[in-house]
Amino acid sequence: MTWETPSAEDYRQLAHQLGRPMRGLHAIAARCACGAPAVVVTLPRLDDGTPFPTLYYLSLPSGTKEASRLEAAGRMAEYEARLHQDEQARQQYQKAHEDFLHTRAQWGVVPEIDGISAGGMPERVKCLHALIAHSLAEGPGVNPVGDWALADTQWSLEVCRCSPEV
Numbered sequence: 331m332t333w334e335t336p337s338a339e340d341y342r343q344l345a346h347q348l349g350r351p352m353r354g355l356h357a358i359a360a361r362c363a364c365g366a367p368a369v370v371v372t373l374p375r376l377d378d379g380t381p382f383p384t385l386y387y388l389s390l391p392s393g394t395k396e397a398s399r400l401e402a403a404g405r406m407a408e409y410e411a412r413l414h415q416d417e418q419a420r421q422q423y424q425k426a427h428e429d430f431l432h433t434r435a436q437w438g439v440v441p442e443i444d445g446i447s448a449g450g451m452p453e454r455v456k457c458l459h460a461l462i463a464h465s466l467a468e469g470p471g472v473n474p475v476g477d478w479a480l481a482d483t484q485w486s487l488e489v490c491r492c493s494p495e496v
Contacts, residue, residue: 333356333357333358334357335357336355336357336367340367341355343367344367344370344389347366347391348389352370353372353376353377354372354373354375354377355371355372356371356373359386359466359467360466360487362390362392362492364490366490367390369390369463371386372384373437373438374435374438374439374440381440381443382443383434383446383448385430385447386468388460388462388466391492393462393487394459398459399483400458400479400482401457406450406455407455409475410455413474413475423473424452426451426464426472426476427447427452428452430451431447448461448464451473458475458476462480465480466480466487
C-alpha cells in the first residue's frame with residue numbers, strides 16, 4: 331500500500347470532482363497521470379457518526395463515467411455469471427472481500443457494517459465503481475471483478491482525461 335496523506339489541494343480537487351466536500355477522507359490510494367486524486371480511502375465511520383462501508387472510493391470523473399458506462403451496458407450481470415462459472419475467480423473474490431474487511435478494520439470496527447465490504451462482495455457484483463477503485467488501490471490480481479472491468483475499458487490512470495479546471 332502506497333497511500334498518501336491528502337493535502338489541502340487534494341481536498342479542493344475532490345470537492346470539485348464530487349460537487350461537494352469529501353467526507354471521511356483518510357488517504358489517497360491512486361492518482362491520475364496529472365496528479366489529481368482518483369481513488370480515495372475513506373474511514374469506516376464518518377465524522378457525524380454515520381457508518382461508511384466503502385473503503386475505496388473512485389472519485390475521478392472519467393473513471394466514474396467509465397464504471398457507469400459498463401454498468402449501463404449490463405456488465406455486472408456478465409461478471410457475476412463469470413464468477414459463478416470460475417471457481418478460482420470466485421475464491422479470489424472471496425479473498426478480496428476478506429482483505430477489504432481486514433484493511434478497513436485497521437481504522438475502526440463499526441458493528442453496523444460488520445462483514446459488509448463493497449461492490450456486492452463476496453457473492454454478487456453490485457457496484458463497479460467500488461470494485462474498480464479496489465483494483466486501482468491494491469493493484470492487479472487482488473479483485474478479479476475490478477480487474478475485468480478495467481480490462482473492458484478504454485480508460486486508464488496513465489492517460490489524463492481531467493478537465494482543465496481540476
